[in-house]
Amino acid sequence: MTDSPQATSAESTSSASASAEPASSGSALAAPRTEVFAEKDQLVSVVAERLLAVLVDAAREHGEAHAVLTGGSAGIAVLAQVAELVARPGTETPPWRQVHFWWGDERLLPSDDPERNAQQAHDALLDALIAEHGLPEENVHRMPTSEDAADPEIGAEMYATELQGHAADGSQGGLALPRFDVLLLGVGPDGHVASLFPGKAALEVTETTTTGEDSSPKPPPQRISLTFPAIHSAQRVWMVVSGADKAEAAAQALTLDTVVAEIPAVNARGTRETIWHLDRAAASQLS
Numbered sequence: 370m371t372d373s374p375q376a377t378s379a380e381s382t383s384s385a386s387a388s389a390e391p392a393s394s395g396s397a398l399a400a401p402r403t404e405v406f407a408e409k410d411q412l413v414s415v416v417a418e419r420l421l422a423v424l425v426d427a428a429r430e431h432g433e434a435h436a437v438l439t440g441g442s443a444g445i446a447v448l449a450q451v452a453e454l455v456a457r458p459g460t461e462t463p464p465w466r467q468v469h470f471w472w473g474d475e476r477l478l479p480s481d482d483p484e485r486n487a488q489q490a491h492d493a494l495l496d497a498l499i500a501e502h503g504l505p506e507e508n509v510h511r512m513p514t515s516e517d518a519a520d521p522e523i524g525a526e527m528y529a530t531e532l533q534g535h536a537a538d539g540s541q542g543g544l545a546l547p548r549f550d551v552l553l554l555g556v557g558p559d560g561h562v563a564s565l566f567p568g569k570a571a572l573e574v575t576e577t578t579t580t581g582e583d584s585s586p587k588p589p590p591q592r593i594s595l596t597f598p599a600i601h602s603a604q605r606v607w608m609v610v611s612g613a614d615k616a617e618a619a620a621q622a623l624t625l626d627t628v629v630a631e632i633p634a635v636n637a638r639g640t641r642e643t644i645w646h647l648d649r650a651a652a653s654q655l656s
């Protein structure tokens with residue numbers, strides 16, 4: 370455990386779940402690594418710095434960068450911190466016209482509802498990037514609203530089409546997806562990630578990149594989510610987990626024999642990197 374906000378001094382360990390097989394992807398996925406920070410603020414600063422660095426490198430290397438955002442308190446705090454870094458003179462930033470933002474999940478609500486993950490991300494970061502730094506509005510790929518789609522399944526199909534429109538060449542395990550450089554995920558106290566909740570049919574979806582949820586146990590009930598195969602296509606899956614209410618779910622997700630149907634977060638992995646960024650409270654039950 371560390372009191373330093375520096376990524377290099379965070380505890381970093383390979384987890385026992387390294388040999389647990391993910392449920393839905395044929396390709397090899399990165400075993401989870403954990404990094405524990407004394408406080409949420411430190412976690413947030415490190416993830417924000419890393420996010421910017423990944424976008425800079427990906428834009429340089431591939432001519433474009435794709436980040437998948439999450440809702441939730443830690444995920445939105447990361448975006449607010451990115452906004453602070455971007456406003457700070459001397460921070461290296463990507464050419465924003467080459468950066469695309471996507472979402473891992475969304476609540477099917479009206480476009481201006483403050484509960485929408487996209488609305489919160491706009492307030493925290495995206496509005497400033499669009500207004501002051503040249504991020505093209507069309508690079509912000511929001512999931513459909515309740516005005517766009519009559520139900521979550523229709524919304525999910527619409528988003529799959531949007532993803533397909535930016536698909537990388539055949540490299541995402543047969544699914545039409547952009548090359549996600551980094552995908553952020555929060556974790557619920559029940560172990561959910563994105564809008565993939567314990568015991569739900571959405572956990573089993575393997576043929577499509579998106580899915581609709583009609584009866585989420587966390588309000589609101591109607592949601593749209595990426596599926597596990599879509600999550601597994603990401604180069605880097607970064608979990609951002611803060612607070613004692615996540616401790617039990619985090620400990621279970623990082624345990625060898627945990628079942629995806631009970632703790633979906635056990636199946637959140639990327640191709641190159643899976644990192645669980647936890648504050649001390651969220652890490653308090655890790656063995």
Ligand SMILES: O=C(O)[C@H](O)[C@@H](O)[C@H](O)[C@H](O)COP(=O)(O)O
Nearest residue numbers: 440441442443555556557562563
């Ligand atoms: O739309 C949502 O509800 C979120 O995307 C959800 O999956 C969230 O990330 C987790 O519930 C963690 O949220 P907190 O970080 O606020 O605990």
